[in-house]
Amino acid sequence: MSARQLDRPGTALLRRLREPAPPQPERCAFCGRSVPDPHRHLVDTEEQALTCVCTACGLLFQQPAAAGGRYRGVPDRYLTDPDHRIGEQAWAALGIPVGTAFLFRNARQQRYVLLYPGPAGATESEPDEGAWQAALGASRLAAALEPDVEALLLRHTADGVHCHLVPIDVCYELVGRLRRCWKGFDGGAEARTELDAFFARLAERARPLREDGTR
Known part of the structure; x- marks a missing residue:
């Protein structure tokens, strides 16, 4: 040939x-x-x-x-509760191995599901009821959360734990973004840069929850 x-x-x-x-x-x-x-x-x-x-x-x-x-x-609301803070002890009790996670209520199974990003995508765990109540049980965001379609997105930084109520598809978007750039155990510098940009956009879009529980 x-x-x-x-x-x-x-x-x-x-x-x-x-x-x-x-x-x-x-x-x-x-x-x-x-x-x-x-x-x-x-x-x-x-x-x-x-x-x-x-x-x-x-x-x-x-x-x-x-x-x-x-x-x-999936709704299109982004909320914060400036009056509620998650302490370091409550965050530690949740046992999240990385600095970012999201929590939603599965209506069919009648339970809360905790997920956090990593190199393989989203890792799921069932949060301890006592730890969950200590961290977020008193939050008006948790009371306003729509099952299945919204999530509480948490981020632990040097200045505390930040919590937003967001559409659940936004959480999976974040997981996908981090998966593409994740390095090592904690994600590495590129993942942290991605997180900073993502939460900066989120802070611009989020609105405080009013006293009557609406935005």
Whole structure:
């Protein structure tokens, strides 16, 4: 076989297969239309998974009885409670090995789930009830939290523990960002820079919870 024959279509196909595939556009899980970035998400409460939706399909699932309540739309609120502080002892009792974690209530299982980012993605644990109550039981953010679709996002820094109520898809976005740049046990310098930028944007967007429990 000559060198010229090696450059024919079969070889070209192998060459293309070795090249990274171009990113595919996200599509609505229900109608198949491509969706822009950013776009809306639903939580599949049976699978505990996020589902991409277009605006029209997202509106259909705003009705509480839609699909038997299986899918719930992710809200778009970002809240803080300036009057509530998590102390160092309460944070230590939660047993989180890294400086960032998020907590949400699984409605089907009737329990709280704690997750924290790492090199393999999100690691799940079931928080100790006493530790959870000590850290966040008195927080109005915890009382306002919508099951399955919102989370309390925590970050421990040198100046204390910061807590925000956020859409749950934002937490998984953060996990994905950190996974791409995580180095070593604690994430490394690049992960810390990513965290600083992420929480700076979050601080700009978050609004204080009012005395009546609304934003």
